[in-house]
Structures are given as C-alpha cells and as structure tokens.
Amino acid sequence: FNTNLKTNDGLLISHIANQEGIAQDVAKQNVTLFSDESNVKLNTSKVLRIEKIGLFTVGREGNILFLQDSSTNYSLDAFGMKSTYNKSVERKTETEKQVEATVQSIRTTSRNPQALFRAAAVIIPLIALSYLSISQQESINNVYTHMATLNPFATTEIVEEIIEITPEKIVEIEVAPEILEIPSIDEVATPIITKKHTYYIIAGAFSEQKNANKMLAKLSRWNYNAEIVTGGSLLRVSYESYNNREDAVLALNKIKQENSDAWLLTK
Numbered sequence: 001f002n003t004n005l006k007t008n009d010g011l012l013i014s015h016i017a018n019q020e021g022i023a024q025d026v027a028k029q030n031v032t033l034f035s036d037e038s039n040v041k042l043n044t045s046k047v048l049r050i051e052k053i054g055l056f057t058v059g060r061e062g063n064i065l066f067l068q069d070s071s072t073n074y075s076l077d078a079f080g081m082k083s084t085y086n087k088s089v090e091r092k093t094e095t096e097k098q099v100e101a102t103v104q105s106i107r108t109t110s111r112n113p114q115a116l117f118r119a120a121a122v123i124i125p126l127i128a129l130s131y132l133s134i135s136q137q138e139s140i141n142n143v144y145t146h147m148a149t150l151n152p153f154a155t156t157e158i159v160e161e162i163i164e165i166t167p168e169k170i171v172e173i174e175v176a177p178e179i180l181e182i183p184s185i186d187e188v189a190t191p192i193i194t195k196k197h198t199y200y201i202i203a204g205a206f207s208e209q210k211n212a213n214k215m216l217a218k219l220s221r222w223n224y225n226a227e228i229v230t231g232g233s234l235l236r237v238s239y240e241s242y243n244n245r246e247d248a249v250l251a252l253n254k255i256k257q258e259n260s261d262a263w264l265l266t267k
Contacts, residue, residue, distance in 0.1 A: 008028075010024075012031060013027045013028050013031060014027075016030070016031065038050075038056075042056055042058060042064070043058070046058045051069075052069055052071065052072045053068075053069055053072075054066055054067050054068040054069045055067040055069075196243065197243075197245075197266050197267065198241055198242070198243060198266075198267050199241065199242045199243070199244075199245055199248035199264060199265070199266055200229055200236070200238035200240075200241050200248075200264070200265040200266075200267065201238055201239040201240055201241075201242075201248065201251055201252050201255055201262055201263075201264060201265075202229070202236045202237070202238050202239075202262060202263050202264070202265050203215060203219060203226075203237050203238065203239055203259060203261075203262055204236070204237055204261070205234040205235065205236045205237075206234060206235050206236075206237070207233070207234055207235070208235075209235060212228050212235040212237050213228075215237040216228055216237050219237065219239055224239045224240060225239075225240050225241070226238060226239060226240075227241065229265065229267070231267070236265065238265070239251075239255055239262065245266075248264060249264070252264050
C-alpha cells in the first residue's frame with residue numbers, strides 16, 4: 001500500500017518464493033495474475049474484498065479506498081502480542097441492607113424534637129394564610145352579591161306631556177278633483193309593412209320554352225334548386241332563390257367562378 005512504489009522491488013516476490021518453495025519467475029507470474037484479476041473485479045463492480053486483508057472501493061475521483069479487516073492486526077508494533085478479551089466485572093450491591101439502614105435513619109431523625117418544631121413553624125403560617133384567604137373570599141362574595149342587586153337595565157318613569165289643541169285655528173283645505181284626459185280612440189296608428197323581395201341568381205334568359213327546359217334540367221342535375229322565372233318577354237332560369245340579399249350576393253360570387261354570365265334578379 002505504498003503509493004510511492006511504482007516499480008517492482010522484488011521483496012514481495014522473494015517472500016512468496018521462499019514461503020511457497022517455488023521459483024521467483026513463477027511467483028512473479030502468480031503475483032501479476034492476481035493483480036490483474038483484482039483490478040478487473042475492482043473496475044467492474046467498484047468493490048473488492050480480500051479475506052483477512054480488507055475491503056477495496058473506488059472513490060468518486062477514481063482513487064482506490066481501503067478499509068482494513070478488523071479481525072486481523074498487521075501492525076508491526078503489535079507483533080508478539082496475544083489478543084485479550086475483556087470481561088465485564090459484575091458487582092452485587094446489597095440493596096436490602098441499604099434499605100434497612102435508610103429506614104432506621106429516617107426513624108431516628110423523626111424522633112428529633114427539633115424537626116417537630118421546624119414542621120410546626122412551616123404548618124402554622126400555612127393555616128393562617130388559608131384562613132385569611134377564606135375570609136377574603138367571603139368579603140369578595142359579599143361585594144359581588146351587592147353588585148348583583150344593582151340592575152343597570154331598570155326602567156325609569158317617563159313623564160308624558162299632554163298638549164291640548166284648541167279648535168280655533170282649524171283651516172279647511174279644499175282639494176280640487178283631478179281630471180284625467182282620456183285620449184280619443186279615433187287616432188289609430190297605421191302599421192308599417194315592409195315589402196319582401198325575392199332574389200334570383202339567373203343562369204340564362206330564353207325566348208323558347210324548350211331551351212329554358214334544357215337549362216332547368218341541367219341545373220337540377222348539378223343539385224341546384226333551379227326554377228323558371230316568368231314575367232316579361234323572356235323565360236329566365238335561376239340557380240337558386242333567396243329572401244336575403246346578402247345571402248344572394250354571396251352565392252352569386254361563388255357561382256360566377258363557374259359561370260361569369262350569371263346575374264342577380266330582384267322581384
């Protein structure tokens with residue numbers, strides 16, 4: 001575990017060769033093999049335990065940490081010493097004799113007259129204080145009883161002053177009856193009637209009925225609610241009809257993408 005030891009000094013290999021009775025080359029191979037296997041295990045699991053040696057772990061900075069096995073002592077200062085075992089010493093105390101001695105001492109002290117005088121000196125003032133507190137409590141109760149007889153919500157006598165009104169100054173006030181004006185029923189408001197228009201999107205105008213029928217059938221196949229609008233000298237065929245001008249204008253702009261000759265008719 002010497003960090004300054006970077007090269008093989010041969011001490012460990014010579015010791016193993018002498019103890020095992022093998023050549024130094026074989027001992028060197030065994031040491032190298034054991035070192036490589038230990039490094040692989042330590043790098044893989046980060047933990048390596050060697051029996052009777054200790055525990056090796058890899059720290060966060062990559063350094064190797066070692067914790068010595070507590071069952072074996074390899075300190076040079078401890079060589080030649082045997083392990084000791086400390087056994088706790090149990091001391092038996094004679095509790096019964098101590099209790100009897102304590103009881104006897106209490107009995108002897110209780111017969112001392114000076115202790116009686118001391119107890120009397122303490123008890124007599126306590127009795128006096130208790131008597132004073134009881135008498136003071138009775139006086140306080142008397143004060144509370146007197147205060148309870150005082151009713152802060154007692155009613156006082158109210159003197160009513162009667163004022164007589166003489167009938168000399170009585171003024172009669174004449175109230176004129178209110179006349180309600182009833183409006184005449186002759187005036188009747190005339191309702192405002194808004195004229196409704198129908199807006200047609202015209203696909204074409206024809207002078208002959210058969211041409212108008214052909215256009216009507218064509219628009220019907222295109223899923224339009226087509227119809228022939230009569231009135232005038234020509235027969236006009238419409239795509240759709242609307243009661244609202246805004247809806248009709250929107251539909252016309254859409255149809256003009258297919259038929260630029262379509263136009264809007266108002267009736």
